[in-house]
Amino acid sequence: MTKPQQVDTAQLRARYPDVFDRPASARLATPAMIVAALAILVYGFVDLDFSPSRFFSGLSQLGWISLMMIPPDPGSSLPIYLKALGETLSIALLGTTLAALFALPVSLLAARNVVPSKILRFPVRRFLDSIRGVDTLIWALVWINVVGLGPFAGVLAIAVSDFGSFGKLFSEAIEGADQKQVEGIRASGGSALHEIRFGLLPQVLPVIAGQVLYFIESNTRSATIIGVVGAGGIGLQLAEQIRVLEWQRVSFLILMILVAVAAIDFISGKLRFAIIGRRAVA
Protein backbone atom coordinates (compact mmCIF):
# COMPACT_ATOMS: atom_id res chain seq x y z
CA MET A 1 0.00 0.00 0.00
CA THR A 2 1.24 3.41 -0.86
CA LYS A 3 1.36 5.92 1.87
CA PRO A 4 -0.08 9.32 1.06
CA GLN A 5 2.66 11.68 0.16
CA GLN A 6 3.94 13.64 3.08
CA VAL A 7 3.15 17.31 2.50
CA ASP A 8 5.65 19.85 3.57
CA THR A 9 3.42 22.70 4.67
CA ALA A 10 6.25 25.12 5.21
CA GLN A 11 7.46 24.62 1.68
CA LEU A 12 3.96 25.05 0.21
CA ARG A 13 3.48 28.15 2.29
CA ALA A 14 6.69 29.61 0.95
CA ARG A 15 5.75 28.77 -2.61
CA TYR A 16 2.12 30.06 -2.56
CA PRO A 17 1.98 32.89 -0.05
CA ASP A 18 -1.23 34.32 -1.57
CA VAL A 19 -3.24 31.18 -0.80
CA PHE A 20 -2.22 31.03 2.84
CA ASP A 21 -2.14 34.69 3.77
CA ARG A 22 -5.19 36.72 3.03
CA PRO A 23 -4.54 40.43 3.21
CA ALA A 24 -5.27 42.03 6.55
CA SER A 25 -8.16 44.05 5.12
CA ALA A 26 -10.01 40.90 4.03
CA ARG A 27 -9.38 39.12 7.32
CA LEU A 28 -10.41 42.05 9.47
CA ALA A 29 -13.46 43.16 7.48
CA THR A 30 -15.97 40.73 9.03
CA PRO A 31 -14.88 41.13 12.68
CA ALA A 32 -14.74 44.90 12.22
CA MET A 33 -18.30 44.91 10.86
CA ILE A 34 -19.51 42.77 13.75
CA VAL A 35 -17.80 44.99 16.31
CA ALA A 36 -19.29 48.10 14.73
CA ALA A 37 -22.76 46.54 14.66
CA LEU A 38 -22.49 45.55 18.32
CA ALA A 39 -21.17 48.98 19.29
CA ILE A 40 -24.20 50.65 17.72
CA LEU A 41 -26.44 48.10 19.44
CA VAL A 42 -24.94 48.87 22.87
CA TYR A 43 -25.18 52.60 22.22
CA GLY A 44 -28.81 52.06 21.22
CA PHE A 45 -29.58 50.20 24.44
CA VAL A 46 -28.08 53.02 26.50
CA ASP A 47 -29.68 55.82 24.50
CA LEU A 48 -33.13 54.22 24.47
CA ASP A 49 -33.23 53.76 28.26
CA PHE A 50 -32.96 50.01 28.33
CA SER A 51 -32.26 48.69 31.78
CA PRO A 52 -32.49 45.11 33.04
CA SER A 53 -34.74 46.09 35.93
CA ARG A 54 -37.19 47.85 33.61
CA PHE A 55 -37.08 44.95 31.20
CA PHE A 56 -37.83 42.32 33.80
CA SER A 57 -40.52 44.27 35.61
CA GLY A 58 -42.12 44.87 32.21
CA LEU A 59 -41.83 41.21 31.41
CA SER A 60 -43.59 40.21 34.62
CA GLN A 61 -46.30 42.78 33.83
CA LEU A 62 -46.62 41.22 30.41
CA GLY A 63 -46.96 37.81 32.04
CA TRP A 64 -49.84 39.12 34.16
CA ILE A 65 -51.47 40.65 31.13
CA SER A 66 -51.25 37.38 29.20
CA LEU A 67 -52.75 35.53 32.15
CA MET A 68 -55.62 37.97 32.30
CA MET A 69 -56.24 37.51 28.59
CA ILE A 70 -57.36 33.92 29.16
CA PRO A 71 -60.00 32.97 28.28
CA PRO A 72 -60.80 35.32 25.36
CA ASP A 73 -64.27 36.72 25.93
CA PRO A 74 -66.14 39.34 23.90
CA GLY A 75 -68.48 40.15 26.77
CA SER A 76 -71.76 41.50 25.45
CA SER A 77 -70.31 43.41 22.51
CA LEU A 78 -69.85 40.60 19.99
CA PRO A 79 -72.24 42.21 17.43
CA ILE A 80 -70.30 45.48 17.63
CA TYR A 81 -67.03 43.65 17.04
CA LEU A 82 -68.41 41.73 14.08
CA LYS A 83 -69.63 44.96 12.58
CA ALA A 84 -66.21 46.52 13.16
CA LEU A 85 -64.56 43.56 11.45
CA GLY A 86 -66.86 44.01 8.48
CA GLU A 87 -65.92 47.66 8.43
CA THR A 88 -62.22 46.74 8.36
CA LEU A 89 -62.71 44.37 5.44
CA SER A 90 -64.71 47.04 3.63
CA ILE A 91 -61.96 49.58 4.18
CA ALA A 92 -59.36 47.21 2.75
CA LEU A 93 -61.43 46.29 -0.31
CA LEU A 94 -62.56 49.80 -1.17
CA GLY A 95 -59.21 51.43 -0.48
CA THR A 96 -57.30 48.96 -2.61
CA THR A 97 -59.77 49.18 -5.50
CA LEU A 98 -59.73 52.97 -5.50
CA ALA A 99 -55.94 52.99 -5.42
CA ALA A 100 -55.70 50.52 -8.31
CA LEU A 101 -58.18 52.50 -10.44
CA PHE A 102 -56.25 55.73 -10.01
CA ALA A 103 -52.82 54.14 -10.23
CA LEU A 104 -53.33 52.43 -13.59
CA PRO A 105 -53.29 55.55 -15.79
CA VAL A 106 -50.52 57.14 -13.74
CA SER A 107 -48.38 54.01 -13.94
CA LEU A 108 -48.53 54.21 -17.73
CA LEU A 109 -46.97 57.65 -17.44
CA ALA A 110 -44.19 56.25 -15.25
CA ALA A 111 -43.31 53.31 -17.53
CA ARG A 112 -40.26 53.58 -19.74
CA ASN A 113 -41.74 51.79 -22.74
CA VAL A 114 -44.88 53.95 -22.83
CA VAL A 115 -43.41 57.36 -22.08
CA PRO A 116 -39.88 57.45 -23.44
CA SER A 117 -39.29 61.05 -22.36
CA LYS A 118 -37.29 61.10 -19.15
CA ILE A 119 -38.34 64.66 -18.34
CA LEU A 120 -41.97 63.59 -18.15
CA ARG A 121 -41.29 60.33 -16.32
CA PHE A 122 -39.00 61.65 -13.62
CA PRO A 123 -41.47 63.93 -11.77
CA VAL A 124 -44.18 61.25 -11.90
CA ARG A 125 -41.82 58.73 -10.31
CA ARG A 126 -40.61 61.10 -7.60
CA PHE A 127 -44.23 62.01 -6.87
CA LEU A 128 -45.10 58.34 -6.40
CA ASP A 129 -41.98 57.85 -4.26
CA SER A 130 -42.89 60.65 -1.88
CA ILE A 131 -46.41 59.29 -1.46
CA ARG A 132 -44.92 55.94 -0.58
CA GLY A 133 -42.48 57.52 1.86
CA VAL A 134 -45.39 58.59 4.08
CA ASP A 135 -46.87 55.82 6.20
CA THR A 136 -50.56 54.83 5.96
CA LEU A 137 -51.10 55.93 9.56
CA ILE A 138 -49.95 59.45 8.74
CA TRP A 139 -52.29 59.59 5.76
CA ALA A 140 -55.07 58.43 8.07
CA LEU A 141 -54.36 61.31 10.43
CA VAL A 142 -54.42 63.78 7.55
CA TRP A 143 -57.72 62.44 6.19
CA ILE A 144 -59.27 62.50 9.64
CA ASN A 145 -58.53 66.20 9.65
CA VAL A 146 -60.36 66.50 6.34
CA VAL A 147 -63.41 64.16 6.43
CA GLY A 148 -63.65 63.60 10.16
CA LEU A 149 -63.29 60.48 12.30
CA GLY A 150 -64.63 57.24 10.91
CA PRO A 151 -64.02 54.46 8.41
CA PHE A 152 -64.28 56.76 5.39
CA ALA A 153 -61.02 58.42 6.41
CA GLY A 154 -59.50 54.95 6.56
CA VAL A 155 -60.62 54.13 3.01
CA LEU A 156 -59.06 57.32 1.70
CA ALA A 157 -55.85 56.80 3.68
CA ILE A 158 -55.37 53.30 2.27
CA ALA A 159 -56.28 54.51 -1.21
CA VAL A 160 -53.67 57.29 -1.14
CA SER A 161 -50.82 55.27 0.32
CA ASP A 162 -51.45 52.30 -1.98
CA PHE A 163 -51.69 54.62 -4.94
CA GLY A 164 -47.96 55.21 -4.49
CA SER A 165 -47.08 51.53 -4.24
CA PHE A 166 -49.36 50.49 -7.09
CA GLY A 167 -48.02 53.21 -9.38
CA LYS A 168 -44.52 51.81 -8.91
CA LEU A 169 -45.47 48.12 -9.13
CA PHE A 170 -47.74 48.57 -12.16
CA SER A 171 -45.16 50.59 -14.05
CA GLU A 172 -42.60 47.86 -13.36
CA ALA A 173 -45.04 45.25 -14.67
CA ILE A 174 -45.60 47.34 -17.79
CA GLU A 175 -41.88 47.75 -18.33
CA GLY A 176 -41.46 43.99 -18.04
CA ALA A 177 -44.02 43.37 -20.79
CA ASP A 178 -42.93 41.95 -24.12
CA GLN A 179 -42.45 44.74 -26.70
CA LYS A 180 -42.98 42.40 -29.66
CA GLN A 181 -46.75 42.36 -29.34
CA VAL A 182 -46.85 46.14 -29.19
CA GLU A 183 -44.76 46.29 -32.35
CA GLY A 184 -47.12 43.84 -33.99
CA ILE A 185 -50.08 46.11 -33.28
CA ARG A 186 -48.16 49.11 -34.57
CA ALA A 187 -47.19 47.23 -37.73
CA SER A 188 -50.83 46.48 -38.48
CA GLY A 189 -51.63 50.18 -38.24
CA GLY A 190 -52.87 50.57 -34.67
CA SER A 191 -52.78 53.90 -32.86
CA ALA A 192 -50.95 54.51 -29.59
CA LEU A 193 -54.11 53.74 -27.62
CA HIS A 194 -54.59 50.52 -29.60
CA GLU A 195 -51.04 49.54 -28.72
CA ILE A 196 -51.79 49.93 -25.02
CA ARG A 197 -55.18 48.24 -25.19
CA PHE A 198 -54.30 45.24 -27.37
CA GLY A 199 -50.53 44.99 -26.99
CA LEU A 200 -49.81 45.88 -23.35
CA LEU A 201 -52.93 45.34 -21.26
CA PRO A 202 -53.48 41.62 -22.07
CA GLN A 203 -49.95 40.93 -20.87
CA VAL A 204 -50.07 43.20 -17.86
CA LEU A 205 -53.58 42.69 -16.47
CA PRO A 206 -53.04 39.22 -14.92
CA VAL A 207 -49.91 40.48 -13.14
CA ILE A 208 -51.76 43.56 -11.93
CA ALA A 209 -54.74 41.51 -10.77
CA GLY A 210 -52.41 39.31 -8.76
CA GLN A 211 -50.81 42.33 -7.13
CA VAL A 212 -54.15 43.93 -6.32
CA LEU A 213 -55.34 40.73 -4.65
CA TYR A 214 -52.13 40.53 -2.67
CA PHE A 215 -52.61 44.11 -1.53
CA ILE A 216 -56.21 43.50 -0.46
CA GLU A 217 -54.76 40.78 1.69
CA SER A 218 -52.03 42.91 3.21
CA ASN A 219 -54.39 45.86 3.56
CA THR A 220 -56.64 43.82 5.80
CA ARG A 221 -53.71 44.09 8.18
CA SER A 222 -53.14 47.81 7.52
CA ALA A 223 -56.85 48.47 7.95
CA THR A 224 -56.73 46.99 11.42
CA ILE A 225 -54.04 49.42 12.51
CA ILE A 226 -55.40 52.65 11.09
CA GLY A 227 -58.26 52.25 13.53
CA VAL A 228 -55.73 52.95 16.28
CA VAL A 229 -55.63 56.63 15.30
CA GLY A 230 -59.43 56.79 14.93
CA ALA A 231 -60.08 55.83 11.32
CA GLY A 232 -62.69 53.18 12.04
CA GLY A 233 -62.72 49.42 11.90
CA ILE A 234 -61.67 46.83 14.41
CA GLY A 235 -58.46 48.65 15.31
CA LEU A 236 -60.53 51.37 16.96
CA GLN A 237 -62.23 48.82 19.20
CA LEU A 238 -58.90 47.14 19.92
CA ALA A 239 -57.16 50.39 20.91
CA GLU A 240 -60.10 51.34 23.14
CA GLN A 241 -60.17 48.00 24.93
CA ILE A 242 -56.40 48.12 25.46
CA ARG A 243 -56.70 51.60 26.98
CA VAL A 244 -59.36 50.49 29.44
CA LEU A 245 -57.40 47.29 30.20
CA GLU A 246 -60.18 44.87 29.25
CA TRP A 247 -57.71 42.13 28.47
CA GLN A 248 -60.16 39.33 27.75
CA ARG A 249 -61.81 41.44 25.08
CA VAL A 250 -58.40 42.42 23.70
CA SER A 251 -57.39 38.80 23.23
CA PHE A 252 -60.75 38.05 21.63
CA LEU A 253 -60.28 40.92 19.18
CA ILE A 254 -56.74 39.80 18.35
CA LEU A 255 -58.05 36.30 17.68
CA MET A 256 -60.74 37.73 15.42
CA ILE A 257 -58.11 39.64 13.45
CA LEU A 258 -55.94 36.54 13.11
CA VAL A 259 -58.85 34.45 11.86
CA ALA A 260 -59.99 37.14 9.42
CA VAL A 261 -56.49 37.58 8.00
CA ALA A 262 -56.06 33.83 7.61
CA ALA A 263 -59.42 33.58 5.83
CA ILE A 264 -58.58 36.42 3.44
CA ASP A 265 -55.14 34.86 2.81
CA PHE A 266 -56.81 31.60 1.89
CA ILE A 267 -59.42 33.14 -0.42
CA SER A 268 -57.05 35.47 -2.23
CA GLY A 269 -54.53 32.66 -2.61
CA LYS A 270 -57.20 30.60 -4.39
CA LEU A 271 -58.26 33.56 -6.53
CA ARG A 272 -54.72 34.39 -7.52
CA PHE A 273 -54.19 30.78 -8.45
CA ALA A 274 -57.29 30.94 -10.66
CA ILE A 275 -56.25 34.21 -12.31
CA ILE A 276 -52.56 33.85 -12.95
CA GLY A 277 -51.86 30.16 -12.57
CA ARG A 278 -49.59 28.18 -10.33
CA ARG A 279 -46.24 29.42 -11.54
CA ALA A 280 -46.77 33.09 -10.88
CA VAL A 281 -48.11 32.50 -7.38
CA ALA A 282 -45.00 30.80 -6.12
Place this chain on the structure above:
Amino acid sequence: MTIAVSILPEQQLATLNAAYSQAVARRRWRLLFGAAVFAAALLLAAVGAEVNLRTLFTYFGNFLSYFDRILTLDSGQRVWTDVGEWLWGWRKWLKMLGETLLISYVGTLIGATFAFALNFFAAENTSPAPWLRFGVRRLLEFARTVPGIVFALIFVIAFGLGPMAGVLAIAIHSTGALGKLFSEIVENADMKPVEGIRSTGASWLACMRFAVLPQVTAGYASYALLRFEINVREASVMGFVGAGGIGQELVVAIRKFYYSDVSAILVTIIVTVFIIDIATGWLRGRLFGKEART
Protein backbone atom coordinates in the same frame (compact mmCIF):
# COMPACT_ATOMS: atom_id res chain seq x y z
CA MET B 1 -50.02 45.11 -57.68
CA THR B 2 -52.86 43.28 -56.09
CA ILE B 3 -52.60 41.48 -52.83
CA ALA B 4 -54.16 38.08 -52.76
CA VAL B 5 -56.09 37.63 -49.56
CA SER B 6 -57.55 34.17 -49.43
CA ILE B 7 -61.20 34.34 -48.50
CA LEU B 8 -62.74 31.16 -47.23
CA PRO B 9 -66.00 29.82 -48.61
CA GLU B 10 -69.11 31.15 -46.92
CA GLN B 11 -70.22 28.09 -44.92
CA GLN B 12 -66.70 27.28 -43.73
CA LEU B 13 -66.30 30.85 -42.54
CA ALA B 14 -69.63 30.66 -40.74
CA THR B 15 -68.65 27.58 -38.71
CA LEU B 16 -65.30 29.11 -37.80
CA ASN B 17 -66.94 32.34 -36.74
CA ALA B 18 -69.51 30.49 -34.68
CA ALA B 19 -66.81 28.46 -32.93
CA TYR B 20 -64.83 31.63 -32.22
CA SER B 21 -67.76 33.56 -30.83
CA GLN B 22 -68.71 30.60 -28.68
CA ALA B 23 -65.20 30.36 -27.27
CA VAL B 24 -65.06 34.08 -26.60
CA ALA B 25 -68.59 34.19 -25.22
CA ARG B 26 -67.75 31.76 -22.44
CA ARG B 27 -64.78 33.84 -21.39
CA ARG B 28 -66.83 37.03 -21.64
CA TRP B 29 -69.55 35.56 -19.42
CA ARG B 30 -67.03 34.48 -16.84
CA LEU B 31 -65.44 37.92 -16.85
CA LEU B 32 -68.81 39.59 -16.61
CA PHE B 33 -69.82 37.32 -13.75
CA GLY B 34 -66.58 38.09 -11.91
CA ALA B 35 -67.06 41.80 -12.45
CA ALA B 36 -70.64 41.61 -11.15
CA VAL B 37 -69.56 39.78 -7.99
CA PHE B 38 -66.78 42.30 -7.48
CA ALA B 39 -69.14 45.24 -7.97
CA ALA B 40 -71.60 43.75 -5.49
CA ALA B 41 -68.78 43.31 -2.96
CA LEU B 42 -67.72 46.91 -3.52
CA LEU B 43 -71.25 48.17 -3.00
CA LEU B 44 -71.56 46.17 0.20
CA ALA B 45 -68.20 47.51 1.33
CA ALA B 46 -69.22 51.07 0.54
CA VAL B 47 -72.22 50.72 2.82
CA GLY B 48 -70.10 49.07 5.50
CA ALA B 49 -67.43 51.77 5.45
CA GLU B 50 -70.01 54.57 5.60
CA VAL B 51 -68.77 56.01 2.34
CA ASN B 52 -70.39 59.30 1.75
CA LEU B 53 -69.57 60.84 -1.59
CA ARG B 54 -71.15 64.12 -0.59
CA THR B 55 -68.73 64.45 2.34
CA LEU B 56 -65.88 63.65 0.00
CA PHE B 57 -66.90 66.26 -2.54
CA THR B 58 -67.63 68.86 0.12
CA TYR B 59 -64.38 68.29 1.89
CA PHE B 60 -62.09 67.37 -0.99
CA GLY B 61 -61.21 71.03 -1.30
CA ASN B 62 -60.10 70.79 2.33
CA PHE B 63 -57.75 67.96 1.45
CA LEU B 64 -56.06 70.04 -1.23
CA SER B 65 -56.04 73.18 0.86
CA TYR B 66 -54.55 71.14 3.71
CA PHE B 67 -51.39 70.87 1.66
CA ASP B 68 -51.63 74.55 0.93
CA ARG B 69 -51.90 75.24 4.65
CA ILE B 70 -49.04 72.98 5.74
CA LEU B 71 -46.82 74.70 3.20
CA THR B 72 -47.57 78.15 4.61
CA LEU B 73 -45.78 79.73 7.54
CA ASP B 74 -47.60 81.59 10.31
CA SER B 75 -46.53 84.82 8.66
CA GLY B 76 -48.48 83.82 5.53
CA GLN B 77 -45.44 83.22 3.37
CA ARG B 78 -44.55 79.98 1.60
CA VAL B 79 -42.32 77.74 3.68
CA TRP B 80 -39.43 77.68 1.23
CA THR B 81 -39.04 81.45 1.36
CA ASP B 82 -37.81 81.22 4.94
CA VAL B 83 -36.20 77.84 5.52
CA GLY B 84 -34.74 78.87 8.87
CA GLU B 85 -38.19 79.71 10.22
CA TRP B 86 -39.72 76.59 8.67
CA LEU B 87 -37.18 74.16 10.13
CA TRP B 88 -36.96 76.05 13.43
CA GLY B 89 -36.97 72.86 15.50
CA TRP B 90 -34.39 70.98 13.45
CA ARG B 91 -32.18 70.21 16.47
CA LYS B 92 -35.02 68.50 18.32
CA TRP B 93 -36.34 66.80 15.20
CA LEU B 94 -32.96 65.45 14.20
CA LYS B 95 -32.54 64.03 17.68
CA MET B 96 -35.95 62.35 17.47
CA LEU B 97 -35.09 61.11 13.99
CA GLY B 98 -31.88 59.62 15.37
CA GLU B 99 -33.94 57.92 18.05
CA THR B 100 -36.26 56.54 15.36
CA LEU B 101 -33.31 55.10 13.44
CA LEU B 102 -31.88 53.58 16.62
CA ILE B 103 -35.25 52.02 17.45
CA SER B 104 -35.45 50.38 14.06
CA TYR B 105 -31.80 49.31 14.17
CA VAL B 106 -31.97 47.70 17.60
CA GLY B 107 -35.39 46.20 16.83
CA THR B 108 -34.20 44.74 13.54
CA LEU B 109 -31.07 43.28 15.11
CA ILE B 110 -32.95 41.66 17.99
CA GLY B 111 -35.61 40.39 15.59
CA ALA B 112 -33.01 39.01 13.18
CA THR B 113 -31.22 37.24 16.04
CA PHE B 114 -34.39 35.51 17.19
CA ALA B 115 -35.41 34.71 13.63
CA PHE B 116 -31.95 33.23 13.08
CA ALA B 117 -32.28 31.08 16.19
CA LEU B 118 -35.75 29.85 15.21
CA ASN B 119 -35.64 29.47 11.44
CA PHE B 120 -33.82 26.13 11.31
CA PHE B 121 -36.65 24.64 13.34
CA ALA B 122 -39.25 26.10 11.01
CA ALA B 123 -37.70 24.97 7.72
CA GLU B 124 -39.05 21.74 6.31
CA ASN B 125 -35.71 20.18 5.42
CA THR B 126 -33.77 20.92 8.61
CA SER B 127 -36.35 20.75 11.39
CA PRO B 128 -35.51 17.98 13.86
CA ALA B 129 -39.15 17.06 14.60
CA PRO B 130 -42.52 17.77 12.94
CA TRP B 131 -44.20 18.91 16.18
CA LEU B 132 -41.36 21.37 16.77
CA ARG B 133 -41.74 22.74 13.25
CA PHE B 134 -45.48 23.12 13.69
CA GLY B 135 -45.06 24.96 16.98
CA VAL B 136 -42.35 27.33 15.74
CA ARG B 137 -44.28 28.07 12.55
CA ARG B 138 -47.45 29.00 14.43
CA LEU B 139 -45.40 31.18 16.77
CA LEU B 140 -43.80 33.04 13.87
CA GLU B 141 -47.17 33.39 12.17
CA PHE B 142 -48.62 34.96 15.29
CA ALA B 143 -45.72 37.40 15.61
CA ARG B 144 -46.09 38.35 11.95
CA THR B 145 -49.85 38.71 11.72
CA VAL B 146 -50.50 40.86 14.77
CA PRO B 147 -49.58 44.36 13.61
CA GLY B 148 -46.53 45.95 15.21
CA ILE B 149 -48.51 48.88 16.50
CA VAL B 150 -50.84 46.56 18.46
CA PHE B 151 -47.80 45.05 20.18
CA ALA B 152 -46.61 48.60 20.82
CA LEU B 153 -49.96 49.53 22.43
CA ILE B 154 -49.72 46.55 24.80
CA PHE B 155 -46.00 47.02 25.51
CA VAL B 156 -46.51 50.68 26.34
CA ILE B 157 -48.73 49.53 29.17
CA ALA B 158 -46.37 46.77 30.30
CA PHE B 159 -43.01 48.53 29.91
CA GLY B 160 -44.12 52.13 30.29
CA LEU B 161 -44.08 54.94 27.75
CA GLY B 162 -40.88 55.35 25.78
CA PRO B 163 -38.75 53.88 23.02
CA MET B 164 -38.27 50.53 24.77
CA ALA B 165 -41.84 49.49 23.94
CA GLY B 166 -41.29 50.48 20.33
CA VAL B 167 -38.06 48.50 20.08
CA LEU B 168 -39.66 45.37 21.48
CA ALA B 169 -42.73 45.69 19.25
CA ILE B 170 -40.56 46.05 16.17
CA ALA B 171 -38.35 43.19 17.33
CA ILE B 172 -41.29 40.81 17.68
CA HIS B 173 -42.79 41.76 14.35
CA SER B 174 -39.40 41.41 12.63
CA THR B 175 -38.88 38.01 14.23
CA GLY B 176 -42.09 36.79 12.63
CA ALA B 177 -41.44 38.26 9.21
CA LEU B 178 -37.74 37.40 9.02
CA GLY B 179 -38.23 33.94 10.51
CA LYS B 180 -40.49 33.03 7.63
CA LEU B 181 -38.19 34.48 4.96
CA PHE B 182 -35.09 32.90 6.53
CA SER B 183 -36.69 29.47 6.70
CA GLU B 184 -37.65 29.78 3.04
CA ILE B 185 -34.01 30.42 2.17
CA VAL B 186 -33.02 27.34 4.16
CA GLU B 187 -35.64 25.29 2.34
CA ASN B 188 -34.07 26.31 -0.96
CA ALA B 189 -30.56 25.38 0.19
CA ASP B 190 -28.71 22.46 -1.36
CA MET B 191 -28.98 19.39 0.93
CA LYS B 192 -25.94 17.55 -0.44
CA PRO B 193 -23.46 19.31 1.88
CA VAL B 194 -25.70 18.35 4.82
CA GLU B 195 -25.54 14.70 3.80
CA GLY B 196 -21.78 14.99 3.47
CA ILE B 197 -21.37 16.43 6.93
CA ARG B 198 -23.84 14.01 8.49
CA SER B 199 -21.99 11.04 6.96
CA THR B 200 -18.94 12.04 8.97
CA GLY B 201 -21.00 11.54 12.12
CA ALA B 202 -21.62 15.20 12.92
CA SER B 203 -24.43 16.33 15.19
CA TRP B 204 -27.46 18.31 13.99
CA LEU B 205 -25.89 21.55 15.20
CA ALA B 206 -22.67 20.87 13.29
CA CYS B 207 -24.68 20.09 10.16
CA MET B 208 -26.42 23.46 10.40
CA ARG B 209 -23.20 25.32 11.11
CA PHE B 210 -20.98 23.84 8.42
CA ALA B 211 -23.41 22.72 5.71
CA VAL B 212 -26.39 25.09 5.74
CA LEU B 213 -25.06 28.32 7.18
CA PRO B 214 -22.40 28.98 4.51
CA GLN B 215 -25.10 28.75 1.84
CA VAL B 216 -27.61 31.06 3.45
CA THR B 217 -25.78 33.92 5.23
CA ALA B 218 -25.83 36.23 2.21
CA GLY B 219 -29.59 35.81 1.84
CA TYR B 220 -30.09 36.40 5.56
CA ALA B 221 -28.14 39.64 5.54
CA SER B 222 -29.96 40.85 2.45
CA TYR B 223 -33.40 40.26 3.98
CA ALA B 224 -32.33 41.78 7.29
CA LEU B 225 -31.25 44.97 5.50
CA LEU B 226 -34.56 45.07 3.64
CA ARG B 227 -36.37 44.65 6.93
CA PHE B 228 -34.38 47.52 8.45
CA GLU B 229 -35.64 49.72 5.63
CA ILE B 230 -39.26 48.71 6.37
CA ASN B 231 -38.74 49.14 10.10
CA VAL B 232 -37.57 52.74 9.69
CA ARG B 233 -41.00 53.54 8.29
CA GLU B 234 -42.68 51.55 11.02
CA ALA B 235 -40.63 53.22 13.76
CA SER B 236 -41.60 56.63 12.44
CA VAL B 237 -45.21 55.98 13.47
CA MET B 238 -44.50 54.16 16.74
CA GLY B 239 -44.64 57.52 18.45
CA PHE B 240 -48.36 57.74 17.68
CA VAL B 241 -49.04 55.39 20.57
CA GLY B 242 -46.26 56.75 22.78
CA ALA B 243 -43.57 54.26 21.85
CA GLY B 244 -40.82 56.77 21.05
CA GLY B 245 -39.36 58.34 17.95
CA ILE B 246 -40.35 61.18 15.66
CA GLY B 247 -43.99 60.03 15.44
CA GLN B 248 -44.68 61.70 18.77
CA GLU B 249 -43.72 65.11 17.43
CA LEU B 250 -45.70 64.51 14.25
CA VAL B 251 -48.90 63.47 15.94
CA VAL B 252 -48.77 66.49 18.24
CA ALA B 253 -48.21 68.78 15.26
CA ILE B 254 -51.10 67.24 13.30
CA ARG B 255 -53.56 67.19 16.19
CA LYS B 256 -52.76 70.73 17.29
CA PHE B 257 -52.77 72.11 13.72
CA TYR B 258 -49.17 73.38 13.76
CA TYR B 259 -49.34 73.36 9.98
CA SER B 260 -45.83 74.32 8.94
CA ASP B 261 -44.36 71.91 11.51
CA VAL B 262 -46.32 69.06 9.94
CA SER B 263 -44.74 69.66 6.56
CA ALA B 264 -41.29 70.15 8.07
CA ILE B 265 -41.43 66.86 9.99
CA LEU B 266 -42.93 65.02 7.00
CA VAL B 267 -40.16 66.29 4.76
CA THR B 268 -37.47 65.17 7.22
CA ILE B 269 -39.09 61.73 7.45
CA ILE B 270 -39.41 61.36 3.68
CA VAL B 271 -35.82 62.45 3.10
CA THR B 272 -34.56 60.05 5.76
CA VAL B 273 -36.54 57.16 4.27
CA PHE B 274 -35.12 57.99 0.82
CA ILE B 275 -31.58 58.05 2.14
CA ILE B 276 -32.03 54.75 4.00
CA ASP B 277 -33.60 53.16 0.91
CA ILE B 278 -30.73 54.23 -1.31
CA ALA B 279 -28.05 53.36 1.25
CA THR B 280 -29.36 49.86 1.98
CA GLY B 281 -29.94 49.24 -1.73
CA TRP B 282 -26.36 50.24 -2.44
CA LEU B 283 -25.06 48.16 0.45
CA ARG B 284 -26.98 45.08 -0.65
CA GLY B 285 -25.71 45.53 -4.18
CA ARG B 286 -22.15 45.85 -2.88
CA LEU B 287 -22.34 42.88 -0.55
CA PHE B 288 -24.28 40.36 -2.56
CA GLY B 289 -24.18 41.39 -6.20
CA LYS B 290 -27.12 42.23 -8.38
CA GLU B 291 -29.07 38.99 -8.14
CA ALA B 292 -29.57 39.19 -4.39
CA ARG B 293 -31.23 42.59 -4.58
CA THR B 294 -34.73 41.49 -5.36
